[in-house]
Amino acid sequence: MNWELVPQAIVTGILKGGVIGLIALGVVLIYKSSEVFNFAQGHLLMFGAYITWWFAGAHEDGSELFNLPLGLAVVAAFGVAILIGFIIERLTLRPMSGQPVLSIVLMTLGLAQLIEGLTSIMFGVQPRSNFPTPFPPTETFKIPFEPAFNETIYLKKTLVAVFIVAIIATGLVILYFRKSRAGLSMRATAEDHELARSVGINVPRIFGMSWALAGVVATAGGVLLAMLSGASLTLSTVVLITFPAILLGGLDSLPGAIVGGIAVGLSQELVSASKLIEVRNASAIAPYVLLLIVLLIRPEGLFGQKRIERI
C-alpha cells in the first residue's frame, strides 16, 4: 500500500462511489417494485446521456434540432426517459409477468442489446467527448493535507459537483419513496401485489411508473458520468460494477445502494493506490472479487432483508 496516495484514494473513491450508488439506485428501484432485475439499466443510462448530449446541441456537424442549455436538455431527456420507461414496461416486461427469473433476466439482457444497437444507429459509434459540463474538466479544488502526496488532495470540481448532485438525487428518490403517495404505492406493491390491488392501487401502472422513474434515475446517472468521461457506448458497462454495490448494500434497500456504491468506489480506488503494479491493475476486477465475497458470506447484503432462500 502506498500510504501517501491513500487519502486521495479515499476521497476520490467516496465521490465516485456516490455516482455508482445513484446508478445502483435505479436497479434497486425496479427490483423493489416488480422483482425484475434490470440488466439493461446501464444501456438506459447510456441512452439518457446521449439524448441529453443531443438536446444540448453538441453535434459537430450542426445536425441537431435543439440547442438547449444543459439544465433544459436534462429536463427534456428526463421526459424521453419517462416515456421510454413506460414503453419498455408495457411492451416487454408486462407480457412476462409470472414467468421464471431466467426469462425475465434474458428479457432485460435482450433489451440491453436492443438499446445498444438503437443508440449506435441514432448517435453513431464514436465516443463524444464534448459533453457540456458546468466547469472546465481541468479545474480542481486543492485541499492541503499533511500526509497526502504533495501534501494536497486534488478534487476535480466536476467530480465534486457530480457527487453533490448524486447525493441530492438519491435523497429526493428516498424522500419520494417515504412521503409521496406514488412512492408509498410503489412500496406497497413491492410488499405484496394482491394486497396492493385490494387497497385500490393500480399495480401494472405502478410497474410502469417505477420503470419511468428508473429511466429518470438512469438518465441522471448517465449525465453525471458523461460529464466526467464524455458520452460513449462504453458508458453502459458501468452498470456492471454497480451490481456488486447493489448486492453489498442489499437488493431491496435504497440507502444500501448508496453505501454499496461508496464501498465499491473505495475498493477500486484503494486497490489502485497500491505500490505493486500487479495489484494496481486489479482495480478493474476489485468490485467482482468483492461481489464473490459478498455472495459467499452474506448474500442478503448489509441492509437487505433476509428473504433469500438459502439452499
Next chain:
Amino acid sequence: MAVMRPSGDFDRSYQQDLSFIRKPWQWVFLLGAIAAVATSPYWATPYIVITINRIGYTIIAVQGLNILTGYTGQISLGQAAFMLVGGYVSALTVEYLGLSVFVAIPIAALGAGLVGLIFGLPSLRVKGFYLAMATLAAQFIIPWLTRHTFKEYLGGSDGIISAAVPRIGSYEFNEPSRYLHITLVVLIITTIIAANISRSRAGRAFVAIRDNDLAAEVLGVNPFGYKLRAFFLAAVFAGVAGALRAHSQRAIGTELGYTLTESIFFLGMLVIGGLGTNIGPFLGTTFVVLMQDLSNAVGSGLAGALPAAMTDRMLTSFRPILFGVVLALFLIFEPRGLAHRWRLFKAAWRLRPFSH
C-alpha cells in the same frame, strides 16, 4: 418427459426403447445431413464452410449451457469465459507438453471443467439471479487473469497467443475445409454425450432441481452435488468448444472476443432453440448465427446506400437490434423455442389432413 407417440408406434425390444433414432427415414435424414456437412468443402463456398465450422463449435458451447441452464435451471453468464479457459489450456498443452491437439482437447475440457467447479461453488449458497451474478464475476475475472497473470505464457496485455494446427501424421488441418471434419466428429461425440446425460440419473436429477429444488431434495437428490456437476459439465463442453475454436482460429485470447456479449448470445441461442431439449442448441445456434450474418449483410448493404457519415453506424448496429428483438419476441410468444415449433410441425404433418 414422455414423448407423445402416435398409436401403432411401439417398441419391440429394450434396445429399441432406448434408441434415439427410431425410424429408417430418420437414419437417412441424419446420415444425409452429416454427409452434406462433411462434403461441404467440395460443393460450398469457403464462406459457407467457415460458417458451418463456426456453428459447429458454437453448438458445443450451447450444449454445455443447455445442461446448466436448460436442464438444471441455473443462469450462467460466464460460458464464453470458460471457452477462453479451454482454448488456453489446449493451446498451452500443445505448446509446452508437445502433445497432439487431439489429446489436448480432452485435457482442455477437464481444465475448463475444474475452473467451472470453482465458480460454481457459490451455487451452494445462492440461487437464481444471485448465481447469475457469480457467473458474471467469472466472466470478468477470468479474462482479466489471462491478461495480467503468467504473462509469458498467456500473452499478457497482447491478449492473444498462437494455437497449433492439428495434424495426423503429415496431414495438416490447416484450412477450414479440413478443420471442419474435426469439428464435425467432436460435435457428433458431444451430441451423443449430451443426449445421454439428459436421460441418465444425473439428467433427471438436474430436471428435478430445476422444477423444484425442495421436492428434489426430499426425493433424495443432493442439490449441491448435482448443481456442481452441472457447472462442471457446462464448463467441460465450453472447454471443448473453446479448444476447437482456438485451434481453428490458430490463436486464443481476449483479443478474439470471449466477452460478456458472447455469453449473452449463447443464452439467447439456447432460449431461441428451446431450453432443455437436445435439438434446441442445434436449431438456436444455427438460427442466431445465420441471423447475425444476415444482419451484417443487411447492415453493409444499407451502409453502401446511405451517405458516408451513416456508414459506421449501419455496420455494427443491426446485430444487437435484431438479436434483442428476436429474443424478446421468442420470450413473449414462444418461450419453448424452435424445438417446440418443430414438434408442433411434426405433429401437424403426421395428423394431416386432419388437424385434430
